[in-house]
Amino acid sequence: MSKELTPDEALDKINFTPKSGNWMDTTPSVQIKPGMYCYAAKADSVKTLGLPNARPWNPLEEDWKLPENWQEILHQGIKERLEKFRTFKIFMDVCVRCGACADKCHFFLGTGDPKNMPVLRAELLRSVYRNDFTTAGKILSKIPGGSRLGGGRPLTMEVLKELWYYFFQCTECRRCSVFCPYGIDTAEITIMARELFNLVGLNIDWIATPVSNCFKTGNHLGIQPHAFKDMLDFFVEDIEEITGVDCTPEYQKKGADILFITPSGDVFADPGTYTCQGYLMLFKYLKDKYGLDVTWSTYASEGGNFGFFTSHETMKRLNAKMYAEAKRLGVKWILGGECGHMWRVIHQYMDTMNGPADFLEVPVNPITGTVFENARSTKMVHITEFTADLIKHNKLELDKSRNSNRVITYHDSCNTSRGMGLLDEPRYVINNVCDNFYEMPSNTIREQTFCCGSGSGLNAGENMELRMAGALPRANAVKYVHEKFGVNTLGTVCAIDRAALSTLCEYWVPEVEVYGIHELVGNALILPGEIKRTQDLRMEPLPGMEEE
């Protein structure tokens, strides 16, 4: 055991020399760098949502085309939010700048930019709060040099640009909050900052256009109902070719037991499409074996909610359609697909936003009798909880050997792990459909999981350098298990992860492929009446079937 320091020795280690200069000047005045920022929201998308100041603008240009009274709008916006949200007020006041969060952010660890330390990123906004809203700040601002002494600064255009740049370098993953002794949720500070940006028309396009699409057509990609159905029909054909079983789903079926909603990424983007096929196979199995009646909806065709990254009102608008559809169809409860932020919205905000959903029943798995107590009020259950429950009660026939070529590790999505405590169910499912499961190091998983670096609407193309830098801590752990255990598969339960981690792996660990958990379930599930399976859902030979 190491020798404990005496008090005198400990004091000797403290550097009593105050640092010269202001901590806010750790980097030069903000320079918006290509590769690190996202393009501005298209005017049309902002207009569709009825949000203020729709116009073309470019973050690299000097003039951001703000309304003349932008300072007044933002001041009023901060004031309203301080009064309305106690968390915001507390988080503005309570930080003691202990620095426990400083080295916990994937963006700080990856970019090496000090203003990405959560404490400093939040301080960018706190300094404005302190200057304009605290008594000490107001008094100090009247004496020369007083503002700097109190850590305050007026909201100038340069400050606004800096806020914008750095609050779009936060994925709201909340890893920092795990380490904060006060429980400050930096994600909520980012959420507030982004709400404020929207008051003066400063959203990014990767958020605004999906939100606008979702508002108009029901999903982020703006795919219309017939195309949604075409895609699922196509999956049905593929599954039939692989298994010989027709898994055609129901759409908008009134009186079905369960409404199933998944992120549109599962329907339209690889490799989520294979996860989607896994869902279709599971529902077919449950229908044939137990008569469970699951319906899809082309109206509620999006589980994700980019409104969450815009403002609470916008989040509420998008969330409402899922419940409206459940009500219209008269289902008992809602089953949700593998998604991340969708679950944060459901678990943390839905109930006070659009809930309680008392027109639905408390979710009970009709096959096992399990009551999903955690969803008693929201009436919405995550599919890995549902599948884990089925497996636990021996309700699924599974052939693990079909996944024996997958050496897998599991990435906890920030939102499902820290946002709702879904930690063991996905692992339980994986261990029942695969034999070769290896955990990444303990300081990179479960509650301490590292973000994919592309969450909260930052999964754009133009900020690829930022995304890859933010992905480094996650990739570093994936690479470790790849080298140590031969891991070739990164499992995840989040649609953004499936897209983002695929790109992360291409850059950092190209030998590893990304899989959704229900893709692995689909491979292992023995469907009633299936033909001899020789291919997995990617139409590659199953282990041992390479010659056939």
Next chain:
Amino acid sequence: MNIKQTLKENKSLFLKKWFQATIETYPKDSARILGKDANRFDNPVGAITRESLENILDLITDKYSEESLEKALDPIIRIRAVQAFNASEAVSFVFALKKIGQGILDDSHQRQFDPMVDQIALASFNKFMKCKEEIFLLKATESKRRVHRAFERAGLVAELKENDLLGSKKS
């Protein structure tokens, strides 16, 4: 004693100074944290930088080629290529070796050492460009690869095949 033996003997001193000089290319408040000898999963930039620099030092005390230098440089350059450095800042850490050498080596060894540093520098330019090209390719093809491929499989788009859109090669 030849230059390689001298480098081998002074490796830990070279590594210590080179690591410090490399970490100091980050802003001061970041360097304080990234320079810590922490768990490699808590501080990936620090750990990978240290390993990479050590591998390069090991390599130049032995036989090496442009290819093996690029391989050893890959982890550190791969990181610096996605940080907010411009090209010269990203590879500047290599040139710090010359100055470090001046404090450790005698003149004749230094004259032999400088061309070795030049070779590392040239390899680092190559690696930096390759990483940037990978990034540009990811930027150009990511959404097409994800969404277009699914649409193509479903027969919803037919005019162009995925390969036509992706260009000559996969990253």
